[in-house]
Amino acid sequence: MRILITGAAGMIGRKLTARLVADGMLRKEQIVSIHLHDIVAFEAPDAPFDITVLAGDLASEGVAGALVAGRPDVIFHLAGVVSGEAETDFDKGYRANLDGTRALFDAVRKANGYVPRLVYTSSIAVFGAPFPETIGDDFAPVPLTSYGTQKLVGELLLNDYTRRGFMDGVGLRLPTICVRPGKPNLAASGFFSSIIREPLAGKEAVLPVSRNIVHTHASPRSAVGFLLHAAALAGDAIGPRRNITLPSVAVSVAGQIEALREIAGDETFRLIREERDPAIEAIVNFWPTRFDAARARKLGFVAETDFAEIIRAHIEDELGG
Amino acid sequence: MRILITGAAGMIGRKLTARLVADGMLRKEQIVSIHLHDIVAFEAPDAPFDITVLAGDLASEGVAGALVAGRPDVIFHLAGVVSGEAETDFDKGYRANLDGTRALFDAVRKANGYVPRLVYTSSIAVFGAPFPETIGDDFAPVPLTSYGTQKLVGELLLNDYTRRGFMDGVGLRLPTICVRPGKPNLAASGFFSSIIREPLAGKEAVLPVSRNIVHTHASPRSAVGFLLHAAALAGDAIGPRRNITLPSVAVSVAGQIEALREIAGDETFRLIREERDPAIEAIVNFWPTRFDAARARKLGFVAETDFAEIIRAHIEDELGG
Numbered sequence: 001m002r003i004l005i006t007g008a009a010g011m012i013g014r015k016l017t018a019r020l021v022a023d024g025m026l027r028k029e030q031i032v033s034i035h036l037h038d039i040v041a042f043e044a045p046d047a048p049f050d051i052t053v054l055a056g057d058l059a060s061e062g063v064a065g066a067l068v069a070g071r072p073d074v075i076f077h078l079a080g081v082v083s084g085e086a087e088t089d090f091d092k093g094y095r096a097n098l099d100g101t102r103a104l105f106d107a108v109r110k111a112n113g114y115v116p117r118l119v120y121t122s123s124i125a126v127f128g129a130p131f132p133e134t135i136g137d138d139f140a141p142v143p144l145t146s147y148g149t150q151k152l153v154g155e156l157l158l159n160d161y162t163r164r165g166f167m168d169g170v171g172l173r174l175p176t177i178c179v180r181p182g183k184p185n186l187a188a189s190g191f192f193s194s195i196i197r198e199p200l201a202g203k204e205a206v207l208p209v210s211r212n213i214v215h216t217h218a219s220p221r222s223a224v225g226f227l228l229h230a231a232a233l234a235g236d237a238i239g240p241r242r243n244i245t246l247p248s249v250a251v252s253v254a255g256q257i258e259a260l261r262e263i264a265g266d267e268t269f270r271l272i273r274e275e276r277d278p279a280i281e282a283i284v285n286f287w288p289t290r291f292d293a294a295r296a297r298k299l300g301f302v303a304e305t306d307f308a309e310i311i312r313a314h315i316e317d318e319l320g321g
Numbered sequence: 322m323r324i325l326i327t328g329a330a331g332m333i334g335r336k337l338t339a340r341l342v343a344d345g346m347l348r349k350e351q352i353v354s355i356h357l358h359d360i361v362a363f364e365a366p367d368a369p370f371d372i373t374v375l376a377g378d379l380a381s382e383g384v385a386g387a388l389v390a391g392r393p394d395v396i397f398h399l400a401g402v403v404s405g406e407a408e409t410d411f412d413k414g415y416r417a418n419l420d421g422t423r424a425l426f427d428a429v430r431k432a433n434g435y436v437p438r439l440v441y442t443s444s445i446a447v448f449g450a451p452f453p454e455t456i457g458d459d460f461a462p463v464p465l466t467s468y469g470t471q472k473l474v475g476e477l478l479l480n481d482y483t484r485r486g487f488m489d490g491v492g493l494r495l496p497t498i499c500v501r502p503g504k505p506n507l508a509a510s511g512f513f514s515s516i517i518r519e520p521l522a523g524k525e526a527v528l529p530v531s532r533n534i535v536h537t538h539a540s541p542r543s544a545v546g547f548l549l550h551a552a553a554l555a556g557d558a559i560g561p562r563r564n565i566t567l568p569s570v571a572v573s574v575a576g577q578i579e580a581l582r583e584i585a586g587d588e589t590f591r592l593i594r595e596e597r598d599p600a601i602e603a604i605v606n607f608w609p610t611r612f613d614a615a616r617a618r619k620l621g622f623v624a625e626t627d628f629a630e631i632i633r634a635h636i637e638d639e640l641g642g
Contacts, residue, residue: 128561140460149480153477
């Protein structure tokens with residue numbers, strides 16, 4: 001089992017790598033090598049097999065071809081610039097998220113007789129308001145950001161390249177991943193994590209939106225689980241619609257905070273300071289709230305069932321229990 | 322009013338040009354020039370204003386930039402390779418339909434302070450089975466062809482470029498255009514037109530599918546009407562979802578034939594010979610049948626109301642009444 005991970009220096013890439021190194025196996029096969037790609041070099045973790053970092057811009061001539069030259073059996077394509085950056089830097093977003101993805105897919109296509117399982121991280125950002133009460137699997141995605149647009153173009157290419165037999169793709173529409181470890185960031189969605197993570201670390205956190213806002217989440221642990229499950233799914237079971245909206249926990253901000261209080265007590269809870277930010281509220285109001293995800297559940301994808309479980313995953317995985 | 326039409330040598334491009342030349346006006350403004358683009362040179366019709374043919378491959382460096390250098394007020398982007406060809410020649414389809422479209426949109430984007438109305442012809446080929454009984458405006462498009470994929474990518478770019486203020490785009494998901502004038506062609510959809518057109522000309526036509534097949538049509542005259550209406554629509558009225566499924570006549574093949582018999586008599590009707598072609602049936606079975614098109618109707622797009630009306634449009638426009 002040879003594995004390639006693009007965008008491997010990101011939060012999910014690092015957790016996926018750690019899990020694969022710990023397991024030593026994927027799809028019941030012994031891992032022989034993992035090639036870790038990112039746009040900049042970083043340090044590979046120790047592993048009892050070949051683990052190599054390859055730095056480069058996927059959209060640059062020859063980079064994608066070099067990545068697939070060793071014909072990895074499974075490719076996890078996580079590389080991309082995030083939502084906020086794709087919105088502020090138009091050219092960078094299209095280059096990384098659209099041209100980079102297409103270059104990778106074309107490199108696979110041009111390697112004759114090579115049809116790897118390719119797991120692609122799309123996002124619920126492909127959806128734009130107005131939404132029904134619950135978003136079903138047949139609801140039309142109409143992105144309201146350049147990031148969502150680029151991710152959806154990647155989905156379409158993945159579906160067509162798979163239909164034509166150039167690769168065996170699975171696209172995963174990840175929900176908001178919460179609780180993100182590490183420092184607070186400036187993403188509009190950052191507060192969903194920081195209102196949990198910071199109080200648990202004894203620090204104050206700012207809540208910039210109404211407690212009535214409903215959004216949908218899964219833990220980093222679930223995100224890794226989604227990726228591994230997608231790598232192992234039988235293509236026939238998936239069928240011709242290769243992009244899948246994943247299960248997640250739909251919860252109001254009030255529900256998130258209540259779960260935190262139940263787990264960590266009133267003192268922790270009081271570290272959340274409400275300070276409405278109309279700019280962030282305007283963005284978050286257009287985000288999807290809850291998904292049906294019937295197809296994903298039928299295919300065996302599993303997320304947490306309530307927000308308390310998401311908090312406990314954070315405590316176990318990041319805070320040593 | 323300066324106008325650019327890409328793919329102007331095609332059937333719809335020629336009819337649109339003829340209509341604009343006859344009207345002399347668009348959006349109540351006097352037409353000053355029409356630039357007609359196609360991949361190969363062709364003869365421009367006579368017109369009482371500047372009418373110029375510009376030949377070139379939109380995806381080639383500099384071609385799109387030259388087309389928009391004169392800053393046309395309205396661009397009709399019809400250029401592209403058809404469904405069958407995009408399926409047999411993967412590279413050609415992606416180059417013409419995706420790279421060509423993106424090159425045109427980027428040329429507009431890079432012309433500072435220039436925000437033309439751009440009318441883009443997409444297609445109901447963006448939809449793939451399985452379908453509900455009636456396809457609503459919120460039903461997710463999942464193409465089952467490379468052509469449908471490329472058209473949908475164009476839609477997404479149009480929506481994002483419009484949202485960001487780079488252009489003022491409207492994408493039109495054209496139904497099958499029927500009755501197509503001219504010779505029978507080899508497209509899988511060709512029979513929908515030939516079973517009407519050939520008998521009306523006293524010639525035999527072959528019906529390769531079951532009479533129970535339901536599909537959805539509009540006349541070439543309606544197609545031109547859609548384009549002109551889209552050119553004149555107020556952007557605010559359209560809102561943030563810039564791609565529109567158009568009204569059309571959903572009818573079974575039996576219904577088409579019955580309408581023909583009522584208009585042209587039993588003798589004409591007997592010129593249709595049934596000879597099932599499993600290859601064509603397999604394709605047509607995955608095509609969409611009927612659309613709600615509520616949003617388009619609300620925006621004032623008008624198609625025929627029954628198939629007899631489509632036949633009469635053909636008789637009037639192509640057979641001199």
